[in-house]
Amino acid sequence: MEIKRSAKKTCYFCEKGKNPSYKNYEELTKFISERGKIIGRRHTGVCAKHQRILAREIKRARQLALMPYVII
Structure with missing residues (x-):
C-alpha cells in the first residue's frame, strides 16, 4: 500500500508578509x-498562527456586519 502525498501548501499570509484584518473583508471571503x-x-494551507488570527478576524467582521454569519 502506497501513501499518496500532495505538495505542501504555503501560507497565504506568510507569503504576503501581512496578517489578516477584519477591515479587508474581501480577502477574508476566500477563507x-x-x-x-x-x-x-x-484545505486552505494557512499556517496555525494565521489560522487563529483569521478565525478571530472573520468573527470580528461578522460582528460588525461586514460579513454574513450564514449564506442562504
Missing part, C-alpha cells in the same frame, strides 16, 4: 465556504 463556514487549515 469562507459557500455556506458561510470558516474553512480549515488542511
